[in-house]
Amino acid sequence: MAQAESHPRKYKVIGTRPVRHDGADKVTGRAIYGADLRLNGMVHGKILRSPHAHAVIKSIDTSAAAKLPGVVAVTTSADFPDLQDKIADLGEGAVNLAHLGANVLAHGKALYKGHAVAAVAATSPHVAQEALSLIKVEYEPLPAVTWVLDAMKDDAPLLHDDVYTKSMGKKADKPSNIAAHIHFEKGDVEDAFAGSDLVVEREFKTASVHQGYIEPHVSTALWNQDGHLTIWTSTQGSFTARQQTAELLQVPISQVTVVPCEIGGGFGGKIAVYLEPVAAMLSRKCGRPVKMVMSRDEVFEATGPTPGSSMRVKIGATKDGKLTAGEAWLAYDAGAFPGGVIGPGCMCVFSCYEFPAARVDGYDVLDNKPKTQAYRAPGATQAAFACESVIDELAEKLGIDPIEFRLKNAAKEGTRRVDGPVYPRVGFIETLEAAKASDHWKSPLEGKNRGRGIASGYWFNIGLKSSAAANVNPDGTVSLLEGSTDIGGTRTSVAMQLAETLGITAEAVHPKVVDTDSVGYTDVTGGSRVTFATGLAAYEVGRDILRQMCERAAILWECDAAEVESVDGEFKTKDKRMTFAELAGKLSQTGGPVVGRATVNPEGPTNGFGTHIVDVEVDPDTAKVTVLRYTAIQDAGKAIHPSYVEGQMQGGAVQGIGWALNEEYVFDGEGRMANASYLDYRMPTALDVPHIDTIIVEVPNPAHPYGVRGVGETPIVPPPAAMAVAVYHATGVRMQELPMSPPKLWAAMQK
Amino acid sequence: MATVFIPTQWRDLTADVESVEIEGATLREIARGLEARFPGIAERLGDDGGIAAGVAVSIDGAIASRGMLAPVGPQSEIHFLPAIGGG
Amino acid sequence: MAKKTHVATTINGEPMEFLCEARQSLLEVLRDNLAMTGSKEGCNNGNCGACTVLLDGQPVDSCLVLAVEAEGAEITTVEGIADDSRLHPIQQCFLEEAALQCGVCTPGFIVTAKALLDRNPTPSEHEIRFQLAGNLCRCTGYDKIIRAVQDAGKRMAAEARGASTTTNGSPARQQQKQAT
Incomplete structure (x- = not known):
């Protein structure tokens, strides 16, 4: 593990690799995921979805379905409160409730194939499915648009007549598919380009891709006869799910409890609600628990994709390799409702480098696709594909090694970003140095049709709110309650920080993810924030416990609390000492139990940089790309559980390889997704990738007591660009389109 | 006095002024100061006394979580940015 | 309601009998009829493998096996991999x-x-x-x-x-x- 700078702290728990606390349940099939839940009297809900990509819904007749034996409830958007343009702050971002509601069940218009139109609940999923075929919907199909540049044209089919282009709070005067325009500018861009020795400008496009989590969306709701609504669901944020559901149903938040089940992957796609409000409405109508599970084609057709994009990037440099100016034009599709990820795309496109002058324009564009959702570093991967491809071409044309070129221009502490703020201590240069020193970079790549690529990437780690509480048990263990749903081992990475703080073992902390009535408000598991922010909460819980335990020791020792200090799991005065476990066993004599609690809202964002190296071989006859070797390097600040940090880097890299080589939404002439199955969408399998080597760089984050930076998202950012550079060196073709699937690459290779 | 960077898309209201020094101990006081100098900015920045959806305020590199009540220091640097989320 | 079929199998070493509809997959019966939810449904069309069980020792996607086909078979699910007191x-x-x-x-x-x-x-x-x-x-x-x-x-x-x-x-x- 590269140690970028000496860290004064010696840790006992942090940096070790304990078995995760929920491990045994997950390898024996005992863990309860959303779909595994069974309640007495439970019935099953199914959703009828639009076969058209764009259509007016003229009428819905559910009467025949309601009469089918076994059907217990039917619902459409007519049953839901009419929400005006009310904005709800969901912590991680604001949402227009009218749009969220219309995505959950269409209001008047179907805006993409798979858009939910009506729902039924029945005694078995098969009966519910049969009932859907009895619902009569009269549609008036409209022209559809699924490519972002087509959707921006003046004569494009308009999705909403009440969406006007917004530019940082300024609203345009006529409806448009362009929901937002973002613009940043730093320095005199024209002047700076004029003073450049070399300028490279290229256009790029990327297809929509899906997060691809293996567990389909699932929710079970019970609207009890006393008016209380309980929802068991698979979500990245139980508090966010509670708020969205309460707002859409217009009931008080206190009337809703969300119980998070184990979650089978999210990557950003399980933050918005889809099934929760529908299951709730069906339950209210039939008075029984209603369980709804999406099928895989519903997941593809109605949830999550990340934006398809059209991008133009222009960068200038001097002949000795200093960047002079940058210009980026980015159009990302948002799908059927506004609020894509163009903002972070604009903020990330040039975020790895020091640009004396730069301009960024970004557009959030509506089209007839499912409402796009966050996908691991949302918006950054597309932008990095464009920027890093141009950076590599500049380095090549200037005859400078690509790592040296990056080092000459790398963002560092004090660099002013194009969007304004100045970086604190960041570790980009350290990842580049680690790449340069890696065995991979130093080993020559030999053989025909082979090439090596390198690219870097950046993502923010947001802070946001986390709460936690912990009870000290008489045997010296501690039970930790937290609100962050655990998607990738965060129970353990959070528990380890509490253990380190208390001076006890990781195994002596028993973490539990609890429901929205059992812990303080906690924002989503996303934004690379859980190990950082919920870990910070666990640290504060530990401090709270230590403070109280010092007071208890003082009672036992009949001294002043100020005389007691806690060091490495012991409490001591000048002449007395007691272990944590010993004191824990005596708490009842000193006043009763000790409960620690904390709620945090760290504002200082952390910044994660990564650099990836890849070797590929391209079959000259079929254009199939084989990944031969892969190394991912990332600044983790401080790796709490290195295995799970490596796992994030490896998983993100392989998702990025899939994005680069295969994955895309394919649409037919009517704007309908044509490959809504794993077979046709084709995510990477074990046979498609090699081992993913990892190098963790540790440049401690000054804003966290243990130096943690979030690591979850950055690893997906560099891969497509690195793969494109490797493919170039293997074939001589610079691909400016994702995915670089065999038909597209083969066609480019013939030119 | 805090240094407030004006987003390019608001510079139609500031006659292309890129940054200004404004006195204020909270973001609300800064917003009032901005509005006094450049009428119309308050509407772009906020609605109903809060910060508009989709806009985030960075004060000394940290995203202000207390909205208009966020404290501002005498040497603070303030930027208005698009709000971000994460995956 | 469709007519149900009686099926006798051995699951994780224990004889097990169940009634199922002809249209039900082995995965559905395991999960919904027998409450053995360790086998997961990721796609229900044989592409993700989350529902893999051993059928007479061979790994199969249980979503692609009709429950009635399990008559007389020996099935091992994830619930049957560990020993009584020890993980595999x-x-x-x-x-x-x-x-x-x-x-x-x-x-x-x-x-x-x-x-x-x-x-x-x-x-x-x-x-x-x-x-x-x-x-x-x-x-x-x-x-x-x-x-x-x-x-x-x-x-x-x-x-x-x-x-x-x-x-x-x-x-x-x-x-x-x-x-x-």
């Missing part, structure tokens, strides 16, 4: 080597890996990747899964050697058995 070496290696993140694909991988290692405890990396190519994982990038399966094979081979030198399994296991 594959499960142990998955935990020690962090070969799972969200864990929803894990049951399928463990069952598929068992089929492979029972046949060949020392597979090459390529053989493991080939055998596991029908199981999708979106979190791990497969790296740690491949290593865990490889190490589990070594452990199984070592245990088999140990078992052949003592008479009734390793002493530690005997003690555990007596304790339960």
Whole structure:
């Protein structure tokens, strides 16, 4: 593990690799995921979805379905409160409730194939499915648009007549598919380009891709006869799910409890609600628990994709390799409702480098696709594909090694970003140095049709709110309650920080993810924030416990609390000492139990940089790309559980390889997704990738007591660009389109 | 006095002024100061006394979580940015 | 209501009888009729492998098997991999080597890996990747899964050697058995 700078702290728990606390349940099939839940009297809900990509819904007749034996409830958007343009702050971002509601069940218009139109609940999923075929919907199909540049044209089919282009709070005067325009500018861009020795400008496009989590969306709701609504669901944020559901149903938040089940992957796609409000409405109508599970084609057709994009990037440099100016034009599709990820795309496109002058324009564009959702570093991967491809071409044309070129221009502490703020201590240069020193970079790549690529990437780690509480048990263990749903081992990475703080073992902390009535408000598991922010909460819980335990020791020792200090799991005065476990066993004599609690809202964002190296071989006859070797390097600040940090880097890299080589939404002439199955969408399998080597760089984050930076998202950012550079060196073709699937690459290779 | 960077898309209201020094101990006081100098900015920045959806305020590199009540220091640097989320 | 069929099988070593509809898959019966929810549904069309079970020793996607086809068969699900008081070496290696993140694909991988290692405890990396190519994982990038399966094979081979030198399994296991 590269140690970028000496860290004064010696840790006992942090940096070790304990078995995760929920491990045994997950390898024996005992863990309860959303779909595994069974309640007495439970019935099953199914959703009828639009076969058209764009259509007016003229009428819905559910009467025949309601009469089918076994059907217990039917619902459409007519049953839901009419929400005006009310904005709800969901912590991680604001949402227009009218749009969220219309995505959950269409209001008047179907805006993409798979858009939910009506729902039924029945005694078995098969009966519910049969009932859907009895619902009569009269549609008036409209022209559809699924490519972002087509959707921006003046004569494009308009999705909403009440969406006007917004530019940082300024609203345009006529409806448009362009929901937002973002613009940043730093320095005199024209002047700076004029003073450049070399300028490279290229256009790029990327297809929509899906997060691809293996567990389909699932929710079970019970609207009890006393008016209380309980929802068991698979979500990245139980508090966010509670708020969205309460707002859409217009009931008080206190009337809703969300119980998070184990979650089978999210990557950003399980933050918005889809099934929760529908299951709730069906339950209210039939008075029984209603369980709804999406099928895989519903997941593809109605949830999550990340934006398809059209991008133009222009960068200038001097002949000795200093960047002079940058210009980026980015159009990302948002799908059927506004609020894509163009903002972070604009903020990330040039975020790895020091640009004396730069301009960024970004557009959030509506089209007839499912409402796009966050996908691991949302918006950054597309932008990095464009920027890093141009950076590599500049380095090549200037005859400078690509790592040296990056080092000459790398963002560092004090660099002013194009969007304004100045970086604190960041570790980009350290990842580049680690790449340069890696065995991979130093080993020559030999053989025909082979090439090596390198690219870097950046993502923010947001802070946001986390709460936690912990009870000290008489045997010296501690039970930790937290609100962050655990998607990738965060129970353990959070528990380890509490253990380190208390001076006890990781195994002596028993973490539990609890429901929205059992812990303080906690924002989503996303934004690379859980190990950082919920870990910070666990640290504060530990401090709270230590403070109280010092007071208890003082009672036992009949001294002043100020005389007691806690060091490495012991409490001591000048002449007395007691272990944590010993004191824990005596708490009842000193006043009763000790409960620690904390709620945090760290504002200082952390910044994660990564650099990836890849070797590929391209079959000259079929254009199939084989990944031969892969190394991912990332600044983790401080790796709490290195295995799970490596796992994030490896998983993100392989998702990025899939994005680069295969994955895309394919649409037919009517704007309908044509490959809504794993077979046709084709995510990477074990046979498609090699081992993913990892190098963790540790440049401690000054804003966290243990130096943690979030690591979850950055690893997906560099891969497509690195793969494109490797493919170039293997074939001589610079691909400016994702995915670089065999038909597209083969066609480019013939030119 | 805090240094407030004006987003390019608001510079139609500031006659292309890129940054200004404004006195204020909270973001609300800064917003009032901005509005006094450049009428119309308050509407772009906020609605109903809060910060508009989709806009985030960075004060000394940290995203202000207390909205208009966020404290501002005498040497603070303030930027208005698009709000971000994460995956 | 469709007419139901009586099916007699052995699941995880125990004789099991159930009634099912002709249209029900083995996965649906395991999960919904028998409350054995360890086998997961990721796609319901044989592409993700999260529902893998052993049918007479062969790994199959239980979503593609009709429950009525299980008549007379021996079925092993993820619930039947561990001993009474001890995890199987594959499960142990998955935990020690962090070969799972969200864990929803894990049951399928463990069952598929068992089929492979029972046949060949020392597979090459390529053989493991080939055998596991029908199981999708979106979190791990497969790296740690491949290593865990490889190490589990070594452990199984070592245990088999140990078992052949003592008479009734390793002493530690005997003690555990007596304790339960």
